[in-house]
Amino acid sequence: MLEVRHLVKRFGGLRAVDDVSFALREGTITGLIGPNGAGKTTLFDTIAGVHAPSAGEIRFRGRRVGGLATHRIFHRGLVRTFQIPRPFAEMTVLENAMLVPAGQAGERFWNNWFARGRVRAQERAHRERAQAVLAFVGLDRLAGAHAKSLSGGQQKLLELARVLMSEPKLILLDEPGAGVNPTLLLTIVDKLRELNARGITFLVIEHNMDLVMNLCNPILVMAQGKLLMEGAPDAVRRDPRVLEAYLGGAGGAAEVGLRPNVGTPCPPPGGGSSSNDARAAARPSGTP
Numbered sequence: 001m002l003e004v005r006h007l008v009k010r011f012g013g014l015r016a017v018d019d020v021s022f023a024l025r026e027g028t029i030t031g032l033i034g035p036n037g038a039g040k041t042t043l044f045d046t047i048a049g050v051h052a053p054s055a056g057e058i059r060f061r062g063r064r065v066g067g068l069a070t071h072r073i074f075h076r077g078l079v080r081t082f083q084i085p086r087p088f089a090e091m092t093v094l095e096n097a098m099l100v101p102a103g104q105a106g107e108r109f110w111n112n113w114f115a116r117g118r119v120r121a122q123e124r125a126h127r128e129r130a131q132a133v134l135a136f137v138g139l140d141r142l143a144g145a146h147a148k149s150l151s152g153g154q155q156k157l158l159e160l161a162r163v164l165m166s167e168p169k170l171i172l173l174d175e176p177g178a179g180v181n182p183t184l185l186l187t188i189v190d191k192l193r194e195l196n197a198r199g200i201t202f203l204v205i206e207h208n209m210d211l212v213m214n215l216c217n218p219i220l221v222m223a224q225g226k227l228l229m230e231g232a233p234d235a236v237r238r239d240p241r242v243l244e245a246y247l248g249g250a251g252g253a254a255e256v257g258l259r260p261n262v263g264t265p266c267p268p269p270g271g272g273s274s275s276n277d278a279r280a281a282a283r284p285s286g287t288p
Helices: 040-049 069-074 091-097 116-137 150-163 184-195 209-215 233-238 240-247 250-256 273-282
Strands: 002-011 016-026 029-033 055-060 078-080 170-174 201-205 218-224 225-230
Touching: 002 040, 016 040, 016 055, 029 184, 029 209, 040 069, 040 078, 040 170, 040 201, 069 078, 091 116, 091 150, 116 150, 116 184, 150 184, 170 233, 184 201, 184 209, 209 233, 218 233, 218 240, 225 233, 225 240, 233 240
Parallel strands: 016 225, 029 201, 029 218, 078 170, 170 201
Antiparallel strands: 002 016, 002 055, 218 225
């Protein structure tokens, strides 16, 4: 689905992304991990069109997208979220979701006078779609609240809802667990699994190793701008290069959840009853 071939992104003399190659299979949830400064966010930005590649090639669904403007990549179904959500703070939650679909008739000045019926019908359809998406992520009760009033975890859910309004094929998800309380984290994980089962592919940057090891397969590991390895969670946990990249060896690996049999506050599919009960309590009833 996504092919990255010998990708390089330079900033002056610094190679933030240094000859990185990998391919994402459609229908997977792939993790992207690495210590701070490894080049993960720059890789996301280059794939999403924020930065033009210095060298190499990016293909999405067989078509070259490297160097295209962000809105053109977005319209092809490749979208990204941000570690720090960026909603329109003074707009309501519902309005934040409704403004996402492209090509809205009401955006053209004259349509508001000469094509009012079309504008109203389209707005009604977008409102219904947004309400369904907000119900899916559990924010339907807050649809009329201003986005600035949401907690950090709720803003993550709004970010996910906004992405879903674009009907994406591949989502680049930047640290979905950062700053999120455990209850909302369970909700987010459940939603990601459900969306993946419906056919959406994910590439996920995350520093919560329990979340990555239970949610993602395969996992890409970056260090100093390079792709260090790619493999299944168990292979990543045991790879000495990964332990060295994070903490200089296996001695401190448990601190980042890289040793086998690590605790799992983010439960795997079909986890224990207490985790299931927590997810059931947090699960909204609507679906998009």
